[in-house]
Amino acid sequence: MKRNKITVVGAGNVGATCAHWAAAKELGDIVLIDVAEGIPQGKALDLMEAAPVEGFDSIVTGTNDFADTADSDLVVITAGIARKPGMSRDDLLSTNAGIVKSVTEQIVKYSPNCFILVVTNPVDVSAYIAYKASGFAPNRVFGLSGVLDSARFRTFIARELNISFEDVTTFVLGGHGDDMVPLVKYTYAGGIPVEKLIPADRLEAMVERTRKGGAEIVNYLKTGSAYYAPSASVMQMAECILKDKKRILPVSAYLQGEYGEKDVFAGVPAIIGGSGVEKILEVDLNEAEDAALKQSIHSVRTNLAKLSL
Ligand SMILES: NC(=O)c1ccc[n+]([C@@H]2O[C@H](COP(=O)([O-])OP(=O)(O)OC[C@H]3O[C@@H](n4cnc5c(N)ncnc54)[C@H](O)[C@@H]3O)[C@@H](O)[C@H]2O)c1
Numbered sequence: 016m017k018r019n020k021i022t023v024v025g026a027g028n029v030g031a032t033c034a035h036w037a038a039a040k041e042l043g044d045i046v047l048i049d050v051a052e053g054i055p056q057g058k059a060l061d062l063m064e065a066a067p068v069e070g071f072d073s074i075v076t077g078t079n080d081f082a083d084t085a086d087s088d089l090v091v092i093t094a095g096i097a098r099k100p101g102m103s104r105d106d107l108l109s110t111n112a113g114i115v116k117s118v119t120e121q122i123v124k125y126s127p128n129c130f131i132l133v134v135t136n137p138v139d140v141s142a143y144i145a146y147k148a149s150g151f152a153p154n155r156v157f158g159l160s161g162v163l164d165s166a167r168f169r170t171f172i173a174r175e176l177n178i179s180f181e182d183v184t185t186f187v188l189g190g191h192g193d194d195m196v197p198l199v200k201y202t203y204a205g206g207i208p209v210e211k212l213i214p215a216d217r218l219e220a221m222v223e224r225t226r227k228g229g230a231e232i233v234n235y236l237k238t239g240s241a242y243y244a245p246s247a248s249v250m251q252m253a254e255c256i257l258k259d260k261k262r263i264l265p266v267s268a269y270l271q272g273e274y275g276e277k278d279v280f281a282g283v284p285a286i287i288g289g290s291g292v293e294k295i296l297e298v299d300l301n302e303a304e305d306a307a308l309k310q311s312i313h314s315v316r317t318n319l320a321k322l323s324l
C-alpha cells in the first residue's frame with residue numbers, strides 16, 4: 016500500500032510542529048524543506064528519533080532541495096516571516112508574497128498532483144498567490160484561518176463554562192485579520208446555543224479576544240507568533256484530505272460567487288475531504304453579520320490590490 020507523502024515547506028516553528036503532529040498521527044511520510052541549511056535535516060532526524068519512543072512509523076526527512084519533495088500528496092506552505100509585537104499580519108505581505116510565489120512554483124514542478132495548504136500570512140492573500148502560481152483547480156488550494164480562530168473561540172468558551180473543549184463548536188469566518196467574523200449565532204456547547212449559557216457582554220469580550228488571538232500570543236512571545244494551535248489546526252485539515260473525512264471546517268477558500276464574492280480567498284465553512292475543498296456551504300447571516308463578512312473580505316481585497324498579480 017502506498018504511504019501518503021506530506022511536504023512541509025518552512026522548517027520553522029509552525030512547519031516543524033506540523034511535522035510533529037503529522038508524525039504523531041501517522042498521516043504519512045514527511046519531508047521538511049527550508050532555505051536554511053541544516054535546519055530541516057536536523058529537525059527531521061530529531062523528530063524521527065522520537066519514533067521508537069512514541070511508536071509511530073512515519074519516515075521524516077529534511078532537505079534544501081525541492082527534488083526531494085517530488086510526488087507529494089499534500090504540501091503545507093509555512094515559509095516566510097512571522098510578525099513581531101506592534102505589527103499586523105498585513106505588514107508581512109511585501110516579504111512573504113514573493114516567498115509564497117517562488118515556493119509554489121517549485122512545489123508544482125515536482126508535485127503536479129498535490130493539494131496545497133497555505134499557512135504563511137497574510138494567509139488569504141498567500142492562498143490567492145499560491146492558487147494563481149500553481150494553476151491548480153480551486154479545490155486543491157486553501158488556507159488555514161477559521162480552524163485556528165475557531166479553536167481559540169472554543170477554548171475561551173469552554174474555559175468560561177468549565178466544560179470539555181471538544182463540546183464547543185463554532186465558525187469564525189472572513190479574512191484571517193483583525194476584522195475576522197466569529198459567529199456567535201452558530202456557536203454551541205453540547206448542542207445548546209451559547210447565547211443561552213453566557214451573558215452577552217461576556218460573549219462579546221470573548222469575540223474580541225478571538226479577533227486579537229494571534230496578537231495576544233505575539234505579545235507574549237516577542238520574537239515570533241503562535242505555532243502549537245496553528246500547526247494542530249492545519250494538520251486537522253490535512254487529515255481530512257488524507258482520510259477523506261468530509262468534515263465541515265471553516266477554511267480560507269476561493270470564492271466563486273458564494274456569499275456574493277468572487278475571485279478572492281476568505282474563510283467560509285466547507286466540506287473538506289479527499290478532493291480537498293469539496294463544497295463551500297453558505298449559512299444564513301443577518302444584516303450585521305453579512306456586513307461584517309463583507310468588510311473583512313474588503314480588507315483582503317485591499318491587500319490583494321497592493322500586489323501586481
Ligand atoms: N494562517 C495562520 O493562521 C497562521 C498561523 C501561524 C503562523 N502563520 C504564519 O506562518 C508563517 C511561518 O510562521 P513560523 O512561526 O513558522 O515562522 P518561522 O520564522 O519560525 O519559520 C519560517 C521558516 O520559513 C523559512 N523560509 C523562508 N523563506 C523560505 C523559502 N523561500 N523556502 C523555504 N523556507 C523558507 C525560514 O528559513 C524559516 O525557517 C508566518 O508568515 C506566520 O505569520 C499563519
Ligand SMILES: O=C(O)C[C@H](O)C(=O)O
Binds near residue numbers: 104163191
Ligand atoms: O497572529 C499571527 O501573526 C500568527 C497567526 O496568524 C495567528 O493567528 O496566530
